[in-house]
Amino acid sequence: MSPLFLFLSFVALLSALGVVLAKNPVHSVLFLILTFFTLSGHYLLLNAQFLAAVNIIVYAGAIMVLFLFVIMFLNLNEETEPHKPALAKIAAAIAGGSLLLILVAALRNVSPAGYDAASFDSQIGMVDRLGLVLFKEYALPFELASILLLAAMVGSVMLGKRETGERNF
Amino acid sequence: MTLPALGWQGLVVLATFGISLLIATYCTYAERVIAAFLQDRVGPDRAGPFGLLQPLADAVKLFTKEEFFPAGANRALFVFGPCLAMVTALMSSAVIPFGNFLQFGDTIIHLQGIEINVGMLYVFGIVSLGVYGIMIGGWASNNKFSLLGAIRAASQNISYEIAMGLALIAVLMMSGTLSLREITLQQSVAGEWHFWNIAKQPLGFIIFIVCAFAETNRTPFDLPECETELIGGYHTEYSSMKMGLYLFAEYINVFVASAVMSVLYFGGFNFPFQYELRDWLVSSRGLELVTAQNIITILGLVGLFAKIFGFIFFFMWVRWTLPRFRYDQLMRLGWTILIPLAIFNIMLTGGLITFGVIK
Numbered sequence: 001m002s003p004l005f006l007f008l009s010f011v012a013l014l015s016a017l018g019v020v021l022a023k024n025p026v027h028s029v030l031f032l033i034l035t036f037f038t039l040s041g042h043y044l045l046l047n048a049q050f051l052a053a054v055n056i057i058v059y060a061g062a063i064m065v066l067f068l069f070v071i072m073f074l075n076l077n078e079e080t081e082p083h084k085p086a087l088a089k090i091a092a093a094i095a096g097g098s099l100l101l102i103l104v105a106a107l108r109n110v111s112p113a114g115y116d117a118a119s120f121d122s123q124i125g126m127v128d129r130l131g132l133v134l135f136k137e138y139a140l141p142f143e144l145a146s147i148l149l150l151a152a153m154v155g156s157v158m159l160g161k162r163e164t165g166e167r168n169f
Numbered sequence: 170m171t172l173p174a175l176g177w178q179g180l181v182v183l184a185t186f187g188i189s190l191l192i193a194t195y196c197t198y199a200e201r202v203i204a205a206f207l208q209d210r211v212g213p214d215r216a217g218p219f220g221l222l223q224p225l226a227d228a229v230k231l232f233t234k235e236e237f238f239p240a241g242a243n244r245a246l247f248v249f250g251p252c253l254a255m256v257t258a259l260m261s262s263a264v265i266p267f268g269n270f271l272q273f274g275d276t277i278i279h280l281q282g283i284e285i286n287v288g289m290l291y292v293f294g295i296v297s298l299g300v301y302g303i304m305i306g307g308w309a310s311n312n313k314f315s316l317l318g319a320i321r322a323a324s325q326n327i328s329y330e331i332a333m334g335l336a337l338i339a340v341l342m343m344s345g346t347l348s349l350r351e352i353t354l355q356q357s358v359a360g361e362w363h364f365w366n367i368a369k370q371p372l373g374f375i376i377f378i379v380c381a382f383a384e385t386n387r388t389p390f391d392l393p394e395c396e397t398e399l400i401g402g403y404h405t406e407y408s409s410m411k412m413g414l415y416l417f418a419e420y421i422n423v424f425v426a427s428a429v430m431s432v433l434y435f436g437g438f439n440f441p442f443q444y445e446l447r448d449w450l451v452s453s454r455g456l457e458l459v460t461a462q463n464i465i466t467i468l469g470l471v472g473l474f475a476k477i478f479g480f481i482f483f484f485m486w487v488r489w490t491l492p493r494f495r496y497d498q499l500m501r502l503g504w505t506i507l508i509p510l511a512i513f514n515i516m517l518t519g520g521l522i523t524f525g526v527i528k
Binding site: 022023025030033043049050052053054057060061062065068069073075126128148150153156157161 | 323347
């Protein structure tokens with residue numbers, strides 16, 4: 001394990017804990033963004049540059065901005081945060097704890113399998129390889145997903161269009 | 170890569186960093202001089218010859234002003250906001266190829282901070298993070314107007330990012346690579362009549378430059394801060410150097426946007442007849458090929474900076490010429506005009522590539 005990997009994992013765990021433990025929702029969102037950055041760092045260590053960049057653009061750059069928007073508009077503060085009943089807290093702690101236990105138990109003795117250091121292709125995460133796989137083997141799902149996204153974008157433009165007779169400020 | 174080469178590359182990174190800061194510093198001066206020129210005034214001429222020390226005087230002024238924290242502000246995030254704006258602005262110049270390569274003996278120095286094969290996506294990712302500096306600063310000020318200004322700025326940036334990305338896709342369809350260095354090299358081929366991307370993507374370039382104005386919060390899209398009508402926007406509560414960092418980050422963004430536009434559409438470090446000039450230096454002047462190549466690289470570096478300064482001048486020219494958009498006009502332009510135009514441009518490019526008109 002390289003020191004960089006250990007450092008990234010340490011920051012990832014710390015910031016993930018920060019997301020849950022921070023009292024202020026805005027701080028939680030910022031910790032979540034930091035978590036995404038460390039995940040991108042892990043992708044870079046795996047030589048997956050495209051995935052790292054897209055993770056930053058889509059998650060840190062777009063989705064988290066929306067999270068931040070909503071939280072800032074709702075004006076959630078430490079004072080206005082509703083307090084859940086004790087029973088709900090205990091139930092959530094037990095459910096989360098048992099999930100953690102099962103995950104740790106399941107992954108405890110796992111060793112990375114199915115890769116051969118001699119024949120391993122280090123360029124597998126590069127954008128041109130990814131493009132070839134997407135357009136050759138998964139062309140139909142890829143195109144369907146792109147049509148879905150385009151339809152969502154056109155829909156948002158349609159919603160924003162001014163209707164006839166609407167007041168023009 | 171051996172260590173000496175890595176050392177050279179580190180120097181290039183440092184130089185890129187320093188040049189970004191220097192250019193941003195003198196952008197503040199250029200802005201005043203150009204404003205004075207366009208409005209038929211004298212402009213700054215007190216500090217130093219031709220007022221050249223004006224940026225220094227400004228820095229001293231900003232540093233010595235009172236450091237003010239509004240009541241109820243989130244102090245940590247209030248400081249973090251301008252820092253983040255500055256960091257994200259400075260990070261994006263790392264992947265820009267400022268020149269080809271210099272060769273001294275066995276050492277080859279690429280005049281580019283880092284070469285990654287997703288260079289354009291890297292720039293795009295960093296630009297999309299620029300929003301956070303604004304949003305965090307606006308929110309941490311604990312002021313309703315700052316928050317509204319921040320939200321306004323963030324919506325503008327996100328909206329124009331979409332059209333910008335779509336305009337970019339048309340370029341990528343032609344180049345087939347995300348690496349900025351590759352895109353530059355493709356725009357000039359030895360012994361072949363070759364055009365820069367602007368000739369193949371005029372519509373895409375217009376969309377891109379409009380979006381670049383909106384992304385850098387420059388007039389006519391400076392709604393995030395228009396101080397005359399909507400108070401100061403997200404940095405209403407900021408004073409001293411924290412305010413200075415926000416304004417400084419804007420100039421660095423202008424520089425980076427100019428550099429990206431020069432690289433994507435105006436041939437980057439290529440200039441016309443460079444291969445002919447190189448061959449002429451070798452055949453008529455009796456220089457070695459390596460020396461001739463180094464001369465071409467340095468001329469290309471100068472050429473790229475000339476293009477960048479041209480774009481920076483254009484940014485300032487527009488600022489002192491056009492009035493500001495209204496917010497609903499801004500959003501309508503982004504969503505109902507630029508995005509459909511960009512999608513049309515993608516289809517057009519696809520068609521032209523299919524029928525072999527452009528490649």
